[in-house]
Amino acid sequence: MLNLRTVKTVAIASALSLAAAAGALAFPDKPIDYIIPFGPGGESDISARFQQPFFKDKFDQDLVVSYKPGGGGAVGWAQLNSMATDGHTIMGINLPHIVIKPAQKDVGFTTGDINAFYMFHYTPDAVVVTADSPYQTLADLVEDAKANPASVTMSGSGKATANHLAQIRFDKMAGIQTTYVPFKGTGASTTANLGKQVKAQWGYTTVGAAQGDAVRLLAVAMEERHPLFPDVPTFKELGYDMVGGAYRGMAVPKDTPAETVKALSDAFGEINADEAFRKQMLDGGFALLDIDAAGMADFMKARSDEYLQAAKEAGLIE
Amino acid sequence: MDFSNLANALTFANLALALFGVIAGTVIGSIPGLSATMAVAVLVPITFAMAPASALIMLGAIYTGAIYGGAYSAILLNTPGTPSAIATTFDGYPMAKRGDGDLAVAIACYASVTGGMIGALALLLLAPPLSQVALAFGPVEYLWLSIFGLSLIASLSTGNVLKGLTGGALGLLLSCVGVAEISADIRLTFGSSTLIGGIEVVGALIGLYCIPVLIDLVATPERHLKVEEEVRAVRFREGARIAWGSRFNLIRSSVIGTVIGILPGAGGSVAGLVAYSEAKRTAKPGQKFGEGEPDGIMATESANNATVGGGFIPTLVLGIPGTPPDAVILGALLVQGVRTGPALFDGGGSIVYTFIFGLFIATILMLPTGLLIGRYAYKTIVTIPKTILVPAVGFMTIIGTFAIRNSISDVIIMITLGAIGWVLSRFGFAASPIVLGLILGPIAEQGFVQAWIIGEATGNLTGMFFGRPISLAIIAFTILSLLYPLVQSRRAKRLIKMQAGSND
Amino acid sequence: MTDAVPAKSRKDIGTLVIASLLVAIGLLTLYDTTGYSDSDSIVFPTFVAYALILGSLTVIIHCWLRPNPELGFGTGDWWRRLLLVASMIVACLVMPFSGFLPATAIAFAGSLVAARHEGWDVKSALVFALSGAVIMAGFYVLFRFALSVPLP
Incomplete structure (x- = not known):
């Protein structure tokens, strides 16, 4: 049985490499399982759903999205390397999760275990308040936090996440002390903000896109302003050197042949290059990113160093 | 509102989609482990090629059908197919055991349709104002809501309250296993990678409720459910009469279900349990909840189907999904280019209204299809020989638990919990308190931690926990539900004494 | 016991x-x-x-x-109970190596034997084995292909 499967895998792999040599015409040759290691409704799910119709359109195969939630993604990532290596099983990945989680505790995988082949977008950090909040600008919030240390409560998704790191880093830069209240997912954190359980939220630009007039973004952590929010300043404009957020992409098991990885990377690169896809993502508040398999090592290295540094300073890891 | 939307919903294609959705949903929901979330998630890609309104109608119909389908396995196999149907087992399985399974399935159908209609009505008429309920519930309210839920243990444990409470504590502890939700620790795994993902609730439900039934089934040669010898008349009418007699219970439970469905942190399981406990609290003398009381099934089933409409309220108005299936549907909406928000319900919201009318149609279609499929399911389970029933159900528990998140660990945990649960139940520790603890644990923990952090930051911990009106109301309800059984039993004793006195 | x-x-x-x-x-x-x-x-x-x-x-x-002597395991065959649970556990343990259907066949066969009180003959064995195969194949197709569950 085992032998047979190995033979089959090898056969497929060699067929694939042949196909890849011929210009990746035959890939994918069956539906691709796209596993999201979180529940539905989050940014990972929504952006995968955006990719789904484009994939079907371009490659005439289904991209089957399924969920494998648990342990803040750890359940999925810990099993990634035991899955099929024919390139027809891929899994969503999420920075800083895959860097910080294994650095904190043994969660069943290490950052090096994850064979990322494409990072396609990020959701820039943003400070979100309700439309009727007394904070008109970021300066208002900083002022209040200076006058009343620790009494400015800010909701966010989880701990040791992009939101949490952003809060710690910003507090440091602005010399203030705010109180971070962790919620389960961006949805719950947004609900708490809208319901005025907290004074502000560490969210993403996507929250601004989804909530429209109900909320106001005070600043976004991008190099340039987001096209959807031309009036919202970047942190840089306001004098804080903060650019970043949660980065998302896809990974395959470690033993996947290089040709297959390349073919997948090209396929998703093609989707990312589609104007209609780009527009849909931007309208949803996402910011696009084009890191393919070739550039992945450098990108991951730079990000890992940055996150580990920040997490160390924040006392999240030793 | 514009009734041309009703006409849009009534096209032949949409009707066919709604019918297909309801049937598929009912079948899927009846299989333990197959959830509405999964059914909807699998079908989302198909909807990309459809008109947005038709796509939504089909997804909504599947969702509605699946919530009802969960009642079958709850009634006939003592296994809640979805967490929403937990309280359905309390009275449904005893009814089935004494030979009234067909009646139970029929009244579950009437109750589900009623609940679905009331939930959809609330969505149609009151969505924007009702969505504010979701925002009024903060961490403290969720904490108290979960404690209210836990207080049900006292009234649910028919035998030994002490053992019930201890079982509840065990359930709360089990809910901590794995990577902590809102902090970054890994708890109670003792280094095992099997436990890192925690104990999956649906898997635990299947294990704790279904495996003990199987263990008991194989041990003795007796039949699974009691079968009446003579062929009985179809019991649809009898069921309808019972449902009509309990119309107040149905409406009250549906309203409870709608409101709790609006709360993104609660869900169908909590709605069913709260409605059940309210029905039990207001029981007429002579009603025996937990021993096959139709009102218990009706309360749960109407409440959990009402959460469908209720859950769509925050999803469509606030863009915050009320339940996991709502989250999948929200994703499908975004891909279709529909932006959620209060504006959906103003002038330009024809898509939303077509969808809501579609939900009504699906709910109405559930009546004939539900009764028919229910009757068929009942007949199959009753007539199938035990020799094949046990392995078939056992196989279903394995494949169903695996499918929840494609994990063999979950299946191993399911079987182990089931075996432990069987031993525990043999010594008076019932499964329900453990399950209650498992489900409510994360709600209670997150609510407590968040409330504590916020309370400390604002320097007013007491005010945070005891000073908010909704919290105080929930606390009052908790005390009421804890004390009511005592008052009731004292009154009953006095009544018996009086009767005894007058007989002399 | x-x-x-x-x-x-x-x-x-x-x-x-x-x-x-x-x-x-x-x-x-x-x-x-x-x-x-x-x-x-x-x-x-x-x-x-x-x-x-x-x-x-x-x-x-x-x-x-106040001991409650009514509690206890009650009557019934222990070997049947144990066979049921054991066959299911074994199925999970071999599943990563053998694939889904062969593994669950063990559980199916185990619980079939555990649940059969009427004794066995060739005909009944064949009937049950056949209907078991049909049920398993049916569910496998439903889950694997209709619902796209990646069964091992």
Whole structure:
């Protein structure tokens, strides 16, 4: 049985490499399982759903999205390397999760275990308040936090996440002390903000896109302003050197042949290059990113160093 | 509102989609482990090629059908197919055991349709104002809501309250296993990678409720459910009469279900349990909840189907999904280019209204299809020989638990919990308190931690926990539900004494 | 096994054993919390562990004073119960190596034997094996292809 499967895998792999040599015409040759290691409704799910119709359109195969939630993604990532290596099983990945989680505790995988082949977008950090909040600008919030240390409560998704790191880093830069209240997912954190359980939220630009007039973004952590929010300043404009957020992409098991990885990377690169896809993502508040398999090592290295540094300073890891 | 939307919903294609959705949903929901979330998630890609309104109608119909389908396995196999149907087992399985399974399935159908209609009505008429309920519930309210839920243990444990409470504590502890939700620790795994993902609730439900039934089934040669010898008349009418007699219970439970469905942190399981406990609290003398009381099934089933409409309220108005299936549907909406928000319900919201009318149609279609499929399911389970029933159900528990998140660990945990649960139940520790603890644990923990952090930051911990009106109301309800059984039993004793006195 | 013990002389040992185990679980939890780094994740399990210990101790006292001799495993064949659970567990353990259907066939066969009280003959064995195969194949197709579950 085992032998047979190995033979089959090898056969497929060699067929694939042949196909890849011929210009990746035959890939994918069956539906691709796209596993999201979180529940539905989050940014990972929504952006995968955006990719789904484009994939079907371009490659005439289904991209089957399924969920494998648990342990803040750890359940999925810990099993990634035991899955099929024919390139027809891929899994969503999420920075800083895959860097910080294994650095904190043994969660069943290490950052090096994850064979990322494409990072396609990020959701820039943003400070979100309700439309009727007394904070008109970021300066208002900083002022209040200076006058009343620790009494400015800010909701966010989880701990040791992009939101949490952003809060710690910003507090440091602005010399203030705010109180971070962790919620389960961006949805719950947004609900708490809208319901005025907290004074502000560490969210993403996507929250601004989804909530429209109900909320106001005070600043976004991008190099340039987001096209959807031309009036919202970047942190840089306001004098804080903060650019970043949660980065998302896809990974395959470690033993996947290089040709297959390349073919997948090209396929998703093609989707990312589609104007209609780009527009849909931007309208949803996402910011696009084009890191393919070739550039992945450098990108991951730079990000890992940055996150580990920040997490160390924040006392999240030793 | 514009009734041309009703006409849009009534096209032949949409009707066919709604019918297909309801049937598929009912079948899927009846299989333990197959959830509405999964059914909807699998079908989302198909909807990309459809008109947005038709796509939504089909997804909504599947969702509605699946919530009802969960009642079958709850009634006939003592296994809640979805967490929403937990309280359905309390009275449904005893009814089935004494030979009234067909009646139970029929009244579950009437109750589900009623609940679905009331939930959809609330969505149609009151969505924007009702969505504010979701925002009024903060961490403290969720904490108290979960404690209210836990207080049900006292009234649910028919035998030994002490053992019930201890079982509840065990359930709360089990809910901590794995990577902590809102902090970054890994708890109670003792280094095992099997436990890192925690104990999956649906898997635990299947294990704790279904495996003990199987263990008991194989041990003795007796039949699974009691079968009446003579062929009985179809019991649809009898069921309808019972449902009509309990119309107040149905409406009250549906309203409870709608409101709790609006709360993104609660869900169908909590709605069913709260409605059940309210029905039990207001029981007429002579009603025996937990021993096959139709009102218990009706309360749960109407409440959990009402959460469908209720859950769509925050999803469509606030863009915050009320339940996991709502989250999948929200994703499908975004891909279709529909932006959620209060504006959906103003002038330009024809898509939303077509969808809501579609939900009504699906709910109405559930009546004939539900009764028919229910009757068929009942007949199959009753007539199938035990020799094949046990392995078939056992196989279903394995494949169903695996499918929840494609994990063999979950299946191993399911079987182990089931075996432990069987031993525990043999010594008076019932499964329900453990399950209650498992489900409510994360709600209670997150609510407590968040409330504590916020309370400390604002320097007013007491005010945070005891000073908010909704919290105080929930606390009052908790005390009421804890004390009511005592008052009731004292009154009953006095009544018996009086009767005894007058007989002399 | 316990069935052999006359009901009257039994002092509800089962409840005592279970409650003691629960106390042990509570203590184990308290020990486990000492390894957490975040105070937010310590509060709840600590509180619950104390509740569990307190509850179990009360159960022990109550059971000691007023034993309920009706509790117990009851009648029934132990080998059938054990065969059912064991075959299911074995199925899970071999699944990663053998694939889904061969593994669940073990569970199916095990529970089939466990559930059959009427005895076996060639005909019934064939009928049940066949209907079992049909049921398993049906569900496999439903899950694997209609619902796209990646079964091993």
